[in-house]
Amino acid sequence: MSEWPDTRILDLFGIEIPIIQAPMAGATTPEMVLAVSEAGGLGALPSAQYNTEQLRAALDTIRAGTKKPINVNFFAHTMPQADPARQMAWRARLASYYVEAGLDPADPIPSGGRAPFDMSFCDVVEAYKPEIVSFHFGLPAAALLDRVRATGAKIISSATTVAEAQWLAERGVDAIIAMGFEAGGHRGNFLTENMATQVGTMALVPQIVDAVNVPVIAAGGIADGRGVAAAFALGASAVQVGTAYLFATEAKIPAVHRAALMRAGDDNTALTNVFTGRPARGVINRVMREVGPISDLAPAFPTAGGALAPLRAKAEAAGGDDFTNLWSGQAAKLARPMSSAEFTHVLAADGLRIMRRLAGGKSD
Numbered sequence: 001m002s003e004w005p006d007t008r009i010l011d012l013f014g015i016e017i018p019i020i021q022a023p024m025a026g027a028t029t030p031e032m033v034l035a036v037s038e039a040g041g042l043g044a045l046p047s048a049q050y051n052t053e054q055l056r057a058a059l060d061t062i063r064a065g066t067k068k069p070i071n072v073n074f075f076a077h078t079m080p081q082a083d084p085a086r087q088m089a090w091r092a093r094l095a096s097y098y099v100e101a102g103l104d105p106a107d108p109i110p111s112g113g114r115a116p117f118d119m120s121f122c123d124v125v126e127a128y129k130p131e132i133v134s135f136h137f138g139l140p141a142a143a144l145l146d147r148v149r150a151t152g153a154k155i156i157s158s159a160t161t162v163a164e165a166q167w168l169a170e171r172g173v174d175a176i177i178a179m180g181f182e183a184g185g186h187r188g189n190f191l192t193e194n195m196a197t198q199v200g201t202m203a204l205v206p207q208i209v210d211a212v213n214v215p216v217i218a219a220g221g222i223a224d225g226r227g228v229a230a231a232f233a234l235g236a237s238a239v240q241v242g243t244a245y246l247f248a249t250e251a252k253i254p255a256v257h258r259a260a261l262m263r264a265g266d267d268n269t270a271l272t273n274v275f276t277g278r279p280a281r282g283v284i285n286r287v288m289r290e291v292g293p294i295s296d297l298a299p300a301f302p303t304a305g306g307a308l309a310p311l312r313a314k315a316e317a318a319g320g321d322d323f324t325n326l327w328s329g330q331a332a333k334l335a336r337p338m339s340s341a342e343f344t345h346v347l348a349a350d351g352l353r354i355m356r357r358l359a360g361g362k363s364d
């Protein structure tokens with residue numbers, strides 16, 4: 001019998017530990033995903049910075065390493081129309097940095113960025129049948145969502161407000177990630193753009209629990225056993241942990257990002273749109289301070305990043321983090337470096353111990 005006070009997510013996903021390693025595009029490796037799933041949690045593979053061949057290769061590695069359930073994650077945004085005037089204005093805002101770096105501000109802007117879920121990604125889902133499929137920024141079009149559902153996958157998505165949670169529940173998701181303001185990376189908001197009214201995890205989780213009938217997964221600022229216990233006390237059936245897994249040995253991030261995480265405290269992250277065009281939380285650096293953290297000039301998601309790419313490459317080559325997106329939540333300081341499997345076990349054991357203690361039982 002499970003020791004966990006709420007087993008709805010364990011039963012729904014077929015996992016043993018209600019800890020989801022957050023999908024983190026650009027940082028989560030297939031090795032991390034399979035290690036967390038093998039440990040009994042749910043490993044989640046982010047696809048937004050993969051093409052379909054890269055996604056297939058990552059899934060081959062994972063499926064060869066574990067037979068346990070996995071989560072594959074996609075962004076559900078709509079690509080914006082080309083907007084050359086806005087790109088020009090953005091480039092003009094960054095021109096002095098180009099000059100400072102010895103780069104030509106007139107060089108073509110590299111494309112790339114983050115790809116939304118589409119038919120070709122859906123083909124991969126149909127071929128590999130991940131047990132869980134998660135979306136960020138809402139849900140894809142109904143026809144695509146129906147195809148995912150027909151594979152038998154459980155479908156989950158992030159909500160940053162009660163209204164977003166209700167919207168997702170009305171569309172039949174199996175569980176909802178309540179993503180509090182503390183969280184690192186892109187906010188999952190899709191019905192509101194108002195960052196001033198985004199909700200903290202402590203307030204968001206119980207209000208979403210009260211508003212929907214599906215199980216709720218708490219995310220944002222959870223990095224140790226205390227956070228796990230708190231999430232269950234608020235009515236969550238599982239937690240999704242991102243930033244703390246960036247400290248795991250299997251995380252793949254630039255050295256400057258790792259260094260920034262090591263010095264991150266409670267008050268040196270901010271929401272910024274300068275790296276991609278959508279608000280995301282990261283450790284404050286020079287471009288956030290001088291151009292943002294929120295800039296009206298930043299082109300629509302995900303196209304703002306192209307103009308920063310040459311600056312970032314030049315700075316990182318010299319060991320600088322002035323133009324790197326240093327995604328982090330507000331609780332980085334609580335994280336401890338270890339392997340993903342060990343961290344999953346430690347989080348679970350510490351969370352359970354605290355819950356037992358609070359319930360008046362023995363602490364060990």
Ligand SMILES: Cc1cc2nc3c(=O)[nH]c(=O)nc-3n(C[C@H](O)[C@H](O)[C@H](O)COP(=O)(O)O)c2cc1C
Pocket residue numbers: 022023024025027046047048073135136179182183184185186219220221222240241242243244246327328329330331
């Ligand atoms: C480096 C980084 C990258 C992220 N990328 C994704 C992503 O690709 N897809 C997604 O759904 N969420 C992404 N997120 C958000 C996480 O899923 C999760 O909601 C968040 O990390 C939880 O807050 P925490 O960082 O305080 O643990 C990312 C977060 C971080 C820190």
